[in-house]
Amino acid sequence: MSTPSTAVARSAAARTRRAGLLRGAWGFGRTKLGVVLTGLVVLVAVAGPFVAPYTPTEFVAKPFETGVDGTVFGGDNRGRDVLTRFLWGGWTLLLLAGSAAGIGVVAGAVVGVVAGYQRGWLDDVVMRANDVLLAFPQLIAALLVMSVLGPKVWLIVAVIAVSHMPRVARVVREATRKVIEQDYVKAAEAIGLPRWRIMAVEILPNVTSPLLVELGLRLTYSIGVVAVLGFLGMGLQPPTADWGLMINENRQGMAVQPWAVALPVSAIAVLTIGVNLITDGLSRAAIGIDRGVGK
Amino acid sequence: MTRDKAKDTAGGDTVLAVDGLTVIGRPSDVEIISGVSVSVRRGEILGLVGESGSGKTTLGLSLLAHCKRATQISAGTVEVAGKDLASLSERGVRELRGRAVAYIPQSPASALNPALRLRTQLGEALHDASLSAADADARVREVLREVALPDDDAFLTRYPHQLSGGQQQRVAIAMAFVGRPDVIVLDEPTTGLDVTTQAHVLETIRRMTREYGTAGVYISHDMAVVADLADEVAVMYRGELVERGRTDAVLTSPEHDYTRRLLRAVPLLRTDGHGGGGEPEEEPLLRVSGLSAGYGRTRVLEGIDVSVSRGECVALLGESGSGKTTLSRSVAGLHHQFTGEVLFDGGPLAPSSYRRTAEQRRRVQYVFQNPYEALNPRKRVRDQILGPYRHLVGRPEDPDAVVAGALERAALSASYADRFPEQLSGGERQRVCIARAVATRPDLLVCDEITSALDVSVQAEIVRLLQNLQEDGMALLFVTHNIALVSNIAQRVAVLNRGRIVEYGPVGRVMSAPEHEYTRALIADTPDFRPALAETAD
Numbered sequence: 001m002s003t004p005s006t007a008v009a010r011s012a013a014a015r016t017r018r019a020g021l022l023r024g025a026w027g028f029g030r031t032k033l034g035v036v037l038t039g040l041v042v043l044v045a046v047a048g049p050f051v052a053p054y055t056p057t058e059f060v061a062k063p064f065e066t067g068v069d070g071t072v073f074g075g076d077n078r079g080r081d082v083l084t085r086f087l088w089g090g091w092t093l094l095l096l097a098g099s100a101a102g103i104g105v106v107a108g109a110v111v112g113v114v115a116g117y118q119r120g121w122l123d124d125v126v127m128r129a130n131d132v133l134l135a136f137p138q139l140i141a142a143l144l145v146m147s148v149l150g151p152k153v154w155l156i157v158a159v160i161a162v163s164h165m166p167r168v169a170r171v172v173r174e175a176t177r178k179v180i181e182q183d184y185v186k187a188a189e190a191i192g193l194p195r196w197r198i199m200a201v202e203i204l205p206n207v208t209s210p211l212l213v214e215l216g217l218r219l220t221y222s223i224g225v226v227a228v229l230g231f232l233g234m235g236l237q238p239p240t241a242d243w244g245l246m247i248n249e250n251r252q253g254m255a256v257q258p259w260a261v262a263l264p265v266s267a268i269a270v271l272t273i274g275v276n277l278i279t280d281g282l283s284r285a286a287i288g289i290d291r292g293v294g295k
Numbered sequence: 296m297t298r299d300k301a302k303d304t305a306g307g308d309t310v311l312a313v314d315g316l317t318v319i320g321r322p323s324d325v326e327i328i329s330g331v332s333v334s335v336r337r338g339e340i341l342g343l344v345g346e347s348g349s350g351k352t353t354l355g356l357s358l359l360a361h362c363k364r365a366t367q368i369s370a371g372t373v374e375v376a377g378k379d380l381a382s383l384s385e386r387g388v389r390e391l392r393g394r395a396v397a398y399i400p401q402s403p404a405s406a407l408n409p410a411l412r413l414r415t416q417l418g419e420a421l422h423d424a425s426l427s428a429a430d431a432d433a434r435v436r437e438v439l440r441e442v443a444l445p446d447d448d449a450f451l452t453r454y455p456h457q458l459s460g461g462q463q464q465r466v467a468i469a470m471a472f473v474g475r476p477d478v479i480v481l482d483e484p485t486t487g488l489d490v491t492t493q494a495h496v497l498e499t500i501r502r503m504t505r506e507y508g509t510a511g512v513y514i515s516h517d518m519a520v521v522a523d524l525a526d527e528v529a530v531m532y533r534g535e536l537v538e539r540g541r542t543d544a545v546l547t548s549p550e551h552d553y554t555r556r557l558l559r560a561v562p563l564l565r566t567d568g569h570g571g572g573g574e575p576e577e578e579p580l581l582r583v584s585g586l587s588a589g590y591g592r593t594r595v596l597e598g599i600d601v602s603v604s605r606g607e608c609v610a611l612l613g614e615s616g617s618g619k620t621t622l623s624r625s626v627a628g629l630h631h632q633f634t635g636e637v638l639f640d641g642g643p644l645a646p647s648s649y650r651r652t653a654e655q656r657r658r659v660q661y662v663f664q665n666p667y668e669a670l671n672p673r674k675r676v677r678d679q680i681l682g683p684y685r686h687l688v689g690r691p692e693d694p695d696a697v698v699a700g701a702l703e704r705a706a707l708s709a710s711y712a713d714r715f716p717e718q719l720s721g722g723e724r725q726r727v728c729i730a731r732a733v734a735t736r737p738d739l740l741v742c743d744e745i746t747s748a749l750d751v752s753v754q755a756e757i758v759r760l761l762q763n764l765q766e767d768g769m770a771l772l773f774v775t776h777n778i779a780l781v782s783n784i785a786q787r788v789a790v791l792n793r794g795r796i797v798e799y800g801p802v803g804r805v806m807s808a809p810e811h812e813y814t815r816a817l818i819a820d821t822p823d824f825r826p827a828l829a830e831t832a833d
Contacts, residue, residue: 183669187731190627191683192648192656201682205673 021209024285025278034277041271045090052084056241064253064260073259077249086263088241093230093268096153097222100160104222105215107161108168113199113207115169116176127173130166138163138225146234156235160225164218171214175207182206209286216279220272227268243268310510311335311358311478316371316381318353318362327353327366328534333512335478335527340504340511342525342542344518344557346750347721350534351514355480358512359396360388376477393420397471401483403463407455413466414451420470434473441506442469442499460615461492465499472503479504482514489614489776494820497524516750518561519779519824522546530554560755562779564806564823578641579604580770581626581659581739586635588621595621596794599635601772603739608761608771610781610802612817613791620664622791623743623774627661639739657687660732664744666724670716676702676727677712684734701734702727704767706760722753726760733764740764741772746780758784778821782806790814 025031053070054060061068061075068074073082115126142159149155179185180203188198229235230244238245243264250260312334318327328350335341345351357368360380373380375395380388392398400406407416417435426434436446442465444450455463464484471479481500485493501524504511515521521528521542528545530538530553537551549555579602586599595618603609613619624630626637628648637644639659645651663669670679677698684697691697699709705726716724725745732740742761746754761784765771773785781788781802788805790798790813797811809815 183663183665184671186629187661187663187669188682190629190648190656190661191687192628192651192653193682193686202671206671 021212021282021285025281028281028284030277031281034274034279034281037270037274038278039274041090041267041274042094044087044267045094048087048090052081052087054081054084056080056085056088057239058084064250064257066257066259073263074257076246076257076260077253082257082260082263085241085246085260086243086267089243089246089264090267092236092240092242093223093226093244094271096156096160096226096235097219100157100226101164101215101218101222103157103161104164105168105211105218108165108214109172109204109207109211111165112169112172113176113203116173117180117195117199117203123173126169130169133162133166134170136163138221139228142225142229143232143234146229151229151234151237153236156226156229160222164221168211168214168218171210172207175210176203179203179206209282213279213283213286216275216282220275220279223268223272223275308337309334310337310376311512312372312374313354313358314372314374316354316357316373317369318350318357318366319369321365321367326534328357328531330371331531331536332371333529333536333539335510335512337477337508337510338505339526340501340513340524342521342528343512343514343531344516344521344528345531346516346557346752349531351516351531352482354531355398355482355512355514358478358480359392359398361392361398393422393476394474395476396478396480397474397476399464399467399471399479399481399484401486403467403484404455404460406467407463409455412452412454416455416466417451417470417473421473423474435469438469438473441472441503442466443495444469459492460488461496464488464492464496468496468499468503472507472509475507476509478510478512480512480514483516485520486515486517490778490817490820491614493520500524516752518557518751519822522824523822530557557752560752561824562755562758562777562783564779564782564818564821580607580640581772582636582638583622583626584636584638586622586625586633586637588618588625588630588633588635590632594794596625596633599796601789601796601799603770603772605738605770606765606768607787608765608773608785610785610788611772611774611791612776612778612781612788614776616793617791618794619774619776619791620743623661623741623772626772627659627741628656629661653687657735658738659741660735660737660739661741662725662728662732662743662745665748666721666728666745667748669728670724672716674715675712676714676716676719676730679716679727680712680731680734683731687735697734701730704733704764705730706756706763720753721749722756725749725753725757729757729760729764733769737769739770739772741774743774744776747776754780778806778817779824790817 057080059079060071060081061079063075063077063079065079066074071081071083076082076085111126111130115123138160141163142156145155145159185198185202188202226235227244230242231248233248235244236242238249246264247261250257254261314332316331317329319325320327331354333341343351343354353363353366356363358373360368360373360383362368368381371381375391378391378395380391383391414435417438418431421431421434423431435451439446439450444462444465455466458466467484484500485496488496497520500511500513503509513521513525525542528540528542529536530545530551532553538545538549538554545554546558549558581603583599583601586596587594588596599622601609601611611619611622621630625633625646626644628644628646628651631646633646639655642655644655644659648656680698680701681694684691698712702709702711707723707726707730711719711723711727716727719727746757749757758780761771761773775781785802787800788802789796790805790811792813798805798809798814805814806818809818
């Protein structure tokens with residue numbers, strides 16, 4: 001029962017008060033730490049090629065030689081500069097992992113919302129197909145396809161995205177089913193809004209919380225899978241500078257030249273931890289929002 | 296009454312004494328309730344009245360020395376049977392809860408653990424180690440008999456979901472009384488119940504407090520129920536106790552302005568009707584004839600004939616499960632499984648809203664029961680209103696004028712347009728829902744229990760709003776379970792019972808001379824609230 005005067009006074013403050021998922025997540029210390037860690041690795045990967053002292057394929061030292069003049073961390077298994085290859089090797093990983101996670105999440109969201117909203121036979125068919133895809137472990141499926149079709153960049157992205165899709169779809173479908181019980185969806189149906197618009201305007205904005213959490217999670221997995229594929233030789237091929245590939249190439253010389261392995265390993269570790277911390281903050285904020293205590 | 300109650304000799308027969316109680320929220324330090332003092336005598340019931348957000352539940356919980364998340368008692372004392380709860384340790388309080396103070400929550404469905412059988416549930420509430428298993432079992436059966444529930448093994452092995460709403464609430468009452476408490480706190484225990492069930496539950500509460508000599512604190516926003524039940528009334532407003540006194544004294548000569556407003560907000564059960572009851576013009580706006588609807592094989596509605604004329608309000612009255620929502624959804628095109636004829640302005644309405652013409656969808660609008668679910672939380676009020684308008688009418692030349700106009704018709708200022716639903720109170724949300732519906736200038740507004748989730752005072756405002764809309768020429772199909780509302784808003788009423796219309800006619804006639812016994816029972820079970828104030832009101 002607010003009188004008009006208090007209502008007007010409140011509305012000014014009200015506009016800024018919108019408690020979003022992102023703002024809620026930012027309130028946690030872990031999210032800030034995660035953003036710092038992730039930002040650090042992304043900075044190395046993106047700015048690295050521009051500040052690298054050599055080109056990634058230039059020979060500057062003997063294989064596994066350390067303490068060479070003009071190099072910080074010495075040479076790798078072929079005598080190329082470790083620092084340069086480290087600075088060059090990140091953006092491919094980030095790009096592949098990012099696009100695989102992005103495509104997977106978008107595809108999963110579309111499939112999940114459509115299956116959850118349309119129900120009936122479409123839901124059954126789509127979700128059973130999902131179950132079939134879910135039966136393949138992510139890495140095994142990727143290795144299988146790579147060994148049959150050969151390691152190609154687009155294939156890496158496609159395989160990882162396809163393996164993400166059913167997992168995301170499952171989560172989004174559950175969230176969608178909760179949302180479509182709400183009366184605002186019925187209100188949109190009562191005025192005859194087209195189905196696709198209901199899905200895009202009424203449902204999708206209300207499942208963003210689980211979707212964002214899912215995006216973080218899928219990004220973490222993508223980083224892992226891309227790095228492992230590189231390590232197993234099924235990812236990017238030499239002489240490309242790539243963190244996963246670097247670990248594989250330099251592991252025999254680890255005792256004499258630890259930097260060539262330690263740098264990419266710690267970068268991947270920091271990145272994974274960082275993304276995980278952000279995801280964790282997001283999911284904590286999402287739980288708070290769902291319970292209504294986020295206000 | 297085997298238990299020794301020596302403790303209460305000192306304070307006369309006052310069992311509950313609250314003095315200067317203040318509860319603050321953390322970390323803002325805002326006082327949620329400030330300096331509240333009440334006392335209740337043995338065997339009496341104190342009615343605690345106030346709108347949502349006035350702090351009545353917070354006060355009720357603090358009587359158990361329980362605080363909601365991020366709140367704490369900062370001053371004052373709560374004395375139950377001579378013991379100050381606020382000064383006791385957590386362990387000491389736990390000892391007293393359920394024995395000295397018991398609590399009956401608002402929604403029994405969520406208060407009973409769905410995974411526990413009633414025997415376990417009630418036995419847990421007793422939690423008295425001094426009793427043997429046989430004694431405890433006997434006590435549980437005794438209390439079940441007292442709340443008029445079966446006490447056989449078959450009943451005790453049931454799960455909560457196998458009970459009706461009224462039975463669940465009576466189990467909750469039994470759980471509260473099983474430990475023979477000195478004080479019992481009832482937090483709107485009948486809000487979700489039908490009038491008939493409500494009458495039974497209130498009767499049970501009345502009788503149990505008398506028999507046990509328990510002091511009751513009955514929290515409610517509905518003056519009519521409190522007037523019926525309580526010996527004393529305390530009115531809360533914005534965290535403060537603004538008025539307190541014997542029930543009849545408060546009802547006849549309220550001192551505080553807010554109390555007067557509350558009393559005026561209660562819909563009177565019997566009114567003179569609203570003129571016009573005679574047979575309306577030849578072709579009504581909406582004519583439903585021979586409608587039968589169901590879900591799968593279950594028939595919910597059978598042979599329904601209703602009509603609504605232009606500018607008329609027809610009420611659909613029925614209890615939960617009577618099929619009234621199914622009927623209103625069929626009219627709105629949200630429920631497709633029906634047979635029979637629905638004519639709107641001479642033309643048939645297709646079962647699915649997607650098969651109807653845009654013009655038909657524009658002219659029939661629907662307002663939902665629960666305003667907390669009916670607005671998309673991610674859209675501003677402006678977009679909530681413009682969405683249907685763009686879709687049904689077309690792109691407006693001046694969107695701001697459309698939004699402002701719709702908000703004005705719903706008695707909201709244009710400044711609400713930029714808000715998100717979470718920044719609105721329940722009543723404001725429902726107004727936005729109405730604004731969204733009237734933005735397209737419909738001829739028929741279907742209102743599905745639109746005030747049942749709201750306070751009585753807000754309900755009165757919404758009813759006034761609907762009356763204004765009706766005067767502008769809009770026809771209303773008003774679905775409700777509240778018979779008192781019917782006589783305040785509708786011209787004609789159709790009483791639904793188990794999927795059939797048992798009585799249909801002008802409100803004045805149905806209320807004064809009901810023909811069907813179901814209608815008579817409904818009227819008899821509704822608290823008849825007629826404050827003396829009604830005459831003296833300015």
